[in-house]
Amino acid sequence: MAEMREITFREAVNEALREEMRRDPRILILGEDILPGGGVFGVHGGLDEEFPGRLLQTPIAEAGFVGMGVGAALAGGPVICEVMFADFMTVCMDEIINQAAKFRYMSGGQASVPLIVRAPCGMGRGVGAQHTQSFEALFAHIPGLKVAIPGTPAAAKGLLKSALRGDDPVVFLEYKGLYAMRGPVSDDPELLAEFGRGSVERPGRDVTLVASGTMLHKGLEVAAELAADGVDIEVIDPRCAAPIDHELILASVERTTRLVVADESVLECSLASEIAATVAERGFYSLDAPVRRVASPRMPKPFSPKLEPASLPQKADIAAAIREVLA
Amino acid sequence: MTTASGDNAARALHLDLYRMMTRIRAFEEAALYESGRGNVYGPLHACIGQEAIPAGLAPLLRPTDYVTSTHRGHGHALAKGADPQGMMAELFGRADGICRGKGGSQHIADFSVGMLGANGIVGAGYGIAAGAALRIRQAGRDDVSVVFFGDGAMARGTLHEVANICVLWKLPVLFVCEHNGFAQWVPSSENLCTDAVAGLMAGYGMPSRQVDGTDALAMHGCAAGFIADMRAGGGPAFIDARANRFHGHNSMDAQAYRSRDDVSRLRAEADPLALFRAATAAAGVLAAADMDPLDAAAEAEMRAAAEAALAGPWPDPADAWEDILAPRKAHAHG
Structure with a gap:
């Protein structure tokens, strides 16, 4: 078994x-x-x-x-x-x-x-x-x-x-x-994961948060914290950047009507941008608020421990984006 | 060769070498003719003047050996056994082209005969050939992998990376430099710091030799020794095959960088087919009467290939969406 x-x-x-x-x-x-x-x-x-x-x-x-x-x-x-x-x-x-x-x-x-x-x-x-x-x-x-x-x-x-x-x-x-x-x-050696299939890591009703890589875990923590305020966040791991599971994301946004996308990569032309653009094209009439992207600013990663945090999205950035789409 | 069987073997080899050279020449002439008539879509990189190099290797290679090729790759494909009609249809962009019209002249490939593709990126073949050689050794096979490239590609860093690994891991890779004197439009002297490229490669610790690449017999003899060593477990070797490119870099090249006289002199003095005819006749192995029919047969074969290819179907525009990724398989998914 x-x-x-x-x-x-x-x-x-x-x-x-x-x-x-x-x-x-x-x-x-x-x-x-x-x-x-x-x-x-x-x-x-x-x-x-x-x-x-x-x-x-x-x-x-x-x-x-x-x-x-x-x-x-x-x-x-x-x-x-x-x-x-x-x-x-x-x-x-x-x-x-x-x-x-x-x-x-x-x-x-x-x-x-x-x-x-x-x-x-x-x-x-x-x-x-x-x-x-x-x-x-x-x-x-x-x-x-x-x-x-x-x-x-x-x-x-x-x-x-x-x-x-x-x-x-x-x-x-x-x-x-x-x-x-x-x-x-x-431990089932025959259990595979399909390419192009995302995964709902936390179901929720109020906001869809698509968060990849390390942002997934920051996003899950934010979702747990905001749950105390009565905000119910659906957190999706896209798992693949190609192909992207647009159907899963669109179906979620249709229910929640709000979308935040969080990546660790640089914002411009990011996976977050592609997901946001697709939802704008195909899910516009589901949305009750503009889509928000949270990603790294357009700078090389700095060295100093005092500079590093500025180059990376933090939990507070995700929380702020979520509050914004709910406002 | 003094025995009757030796004479027969020499005669058979000479016929093979000349047949392949004249087939490659005829293919290129037919392709250039069709290019002139507007039937070849895009540029054509003809290997006329360099036929003795692939022809010299052809009798030594098995279908299970691998070859990687260049943008000037028609000769390599024919030498490895690719079908000329499928190749011609590919140049014309037809649905029955060897790559279904997806690759064209610069990406001709025939995996059924171990021809792992012409390549539009200069210097990309080294790693691919070495990886195929790694597969050979992992499987315990005695096959070999041949990478053809020009002297222009010797300026690429990938050569160093791959040559180093091939020597370290003793991989059966035959590096064949088709040293035609030009890196596209630039003379070798402005592209490479040395003319003595066999010396350069000997520095890696691989057997390396300069050979007259207009002499099919010399090519064959040199490659035979190297390939036999590799089949017996040996590592890589390098051939600096000196030949000439009679045409421009491609069919769209006005050749502003050299004179017509230069080309005429090369055609008169360094034509590998003419040199072979003279040499084999002087050695008393083949006579004109043996070779003239091969010329006629090659010309007829390639004309027929071109005509059949011209009659072939165009691809459906929807075919552009096929072959991007593998067809989906059924798996258990979680």
């Missing part, structure tokens, strides 16, 4: 990798520093021991090893490339955008590229502007890519397993702030 356990986001990623590597002997993992301690964020713990020769620790060469991931995926079977920080994906943009995302199309459907590029993303502590970026909107803009931004351990496990059983290139972004977070996860 399948059982629900409380495990961390990191353990959920590890469990997805372990279960799928047991199931599919073709799965390979390439990445930098992935062997000592299971990698910089420790998600590969114990895998090298169980699957010797299938975790390939690469030189510092993102364009090289992600390009090889494309080739190995084309030549048959899923490949995971771990890029140590999402920021380093800028070094292998050709491989992801021009190669992985285009091969099925350019070849008229001959080719499949089951390449999963996993990368920790988002705010860190004292690591400055080159180890903290959120790129979900950047990749969501590219046809041919699927983009996951799981907000919970269950979403991380289910989506990663789906990615590994699918035939499409996936950019799999893991918010660093979530790795230690615990949540209920099934």
Whole structure:
């Protein structure tokens, strides 16, 4: 019988990798520093021991090893490339955008590229502007890519397993702030999460809050606090930036008539912007208030502990936006 | 070769090499002709002058080996066994094109024969070929992966990243530089810090050799040794294949950067087909009477391919929405 356990986001990623590597002997993992301690964020713990020769620790060469991931995926079977920080994906943009995302199309459907590029993303502590970026909107803009931004351990496990059983290139972004977070996860190795399906993490009647990544948890805390004031907030984890679960969001807004969207990424051209635009286009007559977006201001992430908070949406920003749409 | 069986083997090899060269030439001539008539949509990058390079490798490659190619990729596709009619239909943007009209000349691919695609991005093939080679080794196969690229692509950083990994991991990747002297419009001397690229690659610790890339036999001989080593478990190797591009960078290139005399001289002195005819005749292996029918057959094959492709259907505009992502599978979902 399948059982629900409380495990961390990191353990959920590890469990997805372990279960799928047991199931599919073709799965390979390439990445930098992935062997000592299971990698910089420790998600590969114990895998090298169980699957010797299938975790390939690469030189510092993102364009090289992600390009090889494309080739190995084309030549048959899923490949995971771990890029140590999402920021380093800028070094292998050709491989992801021009190669992985285009091969099925350019070849008229001959080719499949089951390449999963996993990368920790988002705010860190004292690591400055080159180890903290959120790129979900950047990749969501590219046809041919699927983009996951799981907000919970269950979403991380289910989506990663789906990615590994699918035939499409996936950019799999893991918010660093979530790795230690615990949540209920099934131990059923056949339980997958569908790409493009969001999840209602807290049902509510008064306001729809679509919150991704770390904002999901800030949003849930805000929802719990505002519940004391009699405000009933529905919190949705979109889980994927491509495809986006517009139907779930539109159906929720139809009931609540108010929408706030919260992302950690920079506001302009963000996932929040895309969701807000779609609701404005398709759900305008459901709305009783203008849509509000809460996202990072248009600045590189600063270094100093006194500057960092200014670069990131805080709970107070989400609460203020919610009060505004209710006013 | 002194024995009768040796003579027969040499004769068969010479016929194979010449047949492939003249087929590649005929394909390119037919494609250029159709381009001139407005039937090829977009630019065409002809490999006339470089035929001996893919032709030299063709007899050495199996369907289970892999090739990655470039924007100048028709010769590589034919050498790997792709169907010329499907290729021609692709150049014309037809529904029965090898890539259903989604790729065009610069993205010709035939995965059924291990041809992992021409590529519009210079220097993108290194990683893809090396990844395919990684798959080969993980599966315990004795196949090889060949990456074709121009000397222009040797300026890309991806070459360093991939060459380093291929040597470290001893991957069966044959790097074949089609050294035609131009990076699009710019002479090699302004694109690369050295002409001695085999020396450069030897620095990585991979066997590297400069070869006359207008000589199909020399190409074949050099590649045969490298490929045999890789099938026996060896690592990567590099060939600096010197040849010439008789046409411009592509069919839209007025070639303001070189004179007509330069091109005429190359055609007179460095035509790989003419050089092969003279050499094989001098060696007493093949005579004109052996090769003339191959020329005629190749021309007829490629004319027929073009005519059949021109009669093929155009894609339905709705087809543009297909092949973006894989068809959905049924899964248990939570």
